[in-house]
Amino acid sequence: MFKKLLLVVFIAAISCTKNDGFQPNGDVLSIIPLEKCENGFAGEYPCNDYDLLDYISLEEIGGIGTKGNDCWGWTDPLDNKEYALMGTNKGITFIDITNPTEVVILGTLATRTVNSSWRDVKVHNTVAYVVSEAADHGMQIFNLEKLRNVTNPPVVFESDYDYTGFGSAHNIVINKTKDYVYPVGTTRSGTYKGGPLFINIEDPANPIDEGGFINYSHDAQVVTYNGPDTEHQGKEILIGSNEVEVVIVDITDKSNPIKLSAISYSNVEYTHQGWFTEDFKYFILGDELDELRKGLNTRTIVFDFTDLDNPVHHFDYSGSSAAVDHNGYVKGNTYYLANYTAGVRMLDISNIENKTITEVGYFDTYPDNDMAAFNGVWNVYPYFPSGNIIVSDINSGFFVIRKSGS
Template sequence: MANMLGLLDLCEELEAVAAKDQHFWAFYDSGLAMDQIMTAKLAHWEMEEEMGIMAAEFPAWHKRVRCSNGIADALPGVPGHQFKCRNMDLYSFIPMADLGCPNAMGSGSWGWTDEESGREFVAAGCYYGTSFLEILPTGQLVKLGFLTSYAALGSGSRWKELRGYKNYMVIGSELNDHGVQIFDMKKLLTVDPASPVTFDGTNSTSSDLTSHIQPSVFGRSHNVHVHNSLPYFVTVGMGPRLQGEPTCWSGIIFWDITDIENPKRVGCAGEDGYVHDIQCLIYKGPDTKYVGTDVCYGYNEDTLTIYNVTDKAAATIISRTSYTGASYTHQGEVLDKEWQQYIILDDETDEVNSRGPAADKYPVTYVWDISSLEAPKQTGIYKGTTTTIDHNQYVIGDYVYQSNYGSGLRVYDISSIPENSKGDDVCEVAYIDILPEDDGLPGGGNVTYSGTWSHYPYFKSGFIFVHTIERGAFVAKPSGAYPKCKKSCNADNCLRGMRSADKLEESKAFCGEFTKTVNVNVTALASTVPYAANACSGNVISRVSSACACLPTA
């Protein structure tokens, strides 16, 4: 419970700061909010280390484990290896020790496919460095190598984020002096799996590194992002604004990689302070003023901030917009890169802090209409089915693949959003929960920083790499075609209670107002329509929303 007490203390501190309105936004802009969240995470992970959780021994296995009756039983008869699931099978598992990080934790990951052979590879960050693996056509994970950390290990080693550019992997870390390593994944093509290679990542002149840069005076970054069509990447979150980079204030730093062996800093954007994560694209969409512009969508702790970065040396802010329930704006993606009209984003601490629609601890994804880049609007939400914290998410066609800490990889059908941007018709179509330890808790999970950190869903084979904090790495794959969301009205206790003869008129009047806004308060809902709150217990906001969609409004 020590970690939860620390998070509760953080929550109280955040609320106290919020009460001092004139200082609230500065608290975010300075990067102090991020520092305090990192402190809470460190306390939790150090507690897990002290309890021996990071040192737990899990056997590797390589076989297809079918999702049957809601369970993927990897090791029948062995407790702790039965994973809740829906429409998702498991194929392989390698524990953290075998990845090259014994008694330590995992973090970000990314994938690469060799165009000539079609072979699929993964780079998986962990405390000691970066592990390189191949996913064989059978789904089996095979370790090929390990890239050592650039700097001496420390608390910041727990954070690594990676992105791919052509056949190169861009690797950043919160570790002081680590900088950004750029590694050529083609080096893995000739490695014999029987003799994995240790690559020297400690020296910028090492032949094992293609190149190396220091993004700030501290040599650390929280995230890296590679543009999807232009030869540059960005580093964001370079340490606290008040102590770190004197010109970019932990915002965006642009690195030209036309010559990948010699990345060049070509500009920065620090006007909105600390940037946690980002997506940069050539704009295509309904806002004709910006068609062809290079834009970045920044997930900036308390806002969605949109930048015009066509001129890297003079980037400007197009808009900066917060939302009800904002606690820590974390990450998101546009639904369609070819027509950028909608964005979905997650907030990493709204569940922890019981903010807005996440007051019931079920994870919330926020839906935005960005038809006007200068005036984006949050239009709706959709919610997860298990109490947990949502993390990184990536859109592929009609689906979004989202890492949730304690409840694993979740897949949602988001194809309805262009027709209904309130999010009412979004539904969960698949998942694999790789942290069975918290399944028995109320709500089906724990709202804390254990479980899944990252995943990579882009392989043509359909295999999905899932990287965890404590256990190790999994390979999953959909059991088959995902089901479509049902838009019909299923009469559960919630709907029956709200449309009962003595409550129907009251429910219709309530729903008429309820459906006009996305600003939902769980406590207010319970006091306004207590009969609905009682009948729609559990994930109350989602259940009431579904019921209201099935009732004619007054």
């Protein structure tokens, strides 16, 4: 799609720490973006303050008939190299983005059973855990350390272990401070009716089923709580986005999960996914169907979770288009929203206490329109130490973007 003319210059890191630069050896990689955001566009893509560093089409990733879905990232603790995990209907593709203007497809871990539009992946330490709504898919467990030694990419990877204690799952959740994974949205006919499962992964090659919680969750976040509610500090708390409400559960004791509270909101259509602010005071939620069914502009719903036993609705933020919101994540004072046809929207939440959210940037990978439809961005991952951000687009493929001038 693009003709690349790149200038790559290595300069010594004088004022930066090791993790501030791109390179694992401590040097800074100074780059010219593939497409700089100028006059509202980066090439053909509408943008505001975010440049395009690199792009890979779906056909390059998986051939004809490939559709994008989830993405996640891994920073190798050994050398700080950065890797993207790009989900498609066919599997998970691993991409080295350490040099973000010359990304390299290392290889693909194919689906266990059949292709599926729904595939999700999370990372714990040096291991990736992959689930899908493909029938009988279970959970693929993949040692990411194998990415260090790929000499002739792309290669075909195999999982290190396949866990078959459940069939399909809509998503998988990980609390990075604990050795557990939590598949959600599994079959409703099972013991837990699609609620989160508790799987001990202290030994990734020997996952242990430790139960679950009976309450269907489409998505969830699990944290070791360190917020303002002193009664629950240090406990492991699950916040489930459960179709018609948000449910807060203490899962510290896996054999005895305790529902603390639940809250719904006006014009509920499909309670999809949410994320805590870093101080654990507010929870930011997206309803996936309210734009489509209610004719609303993108609506972001904010709850005050100061008291986990008594959550309250704080306020709603409305975006500038009718695009459907999908997944959102908090990093610092920025909420990164995968907004389907409107691309990725960057929202300043520094004044959220005073019921104010302000859009401060965007990168639109789907320039055709901003309609309420399920095209465009599925996910965004903003957690690489370098500042690189990866984006998975259902229709277009894989993007690496970065804040202009950073």
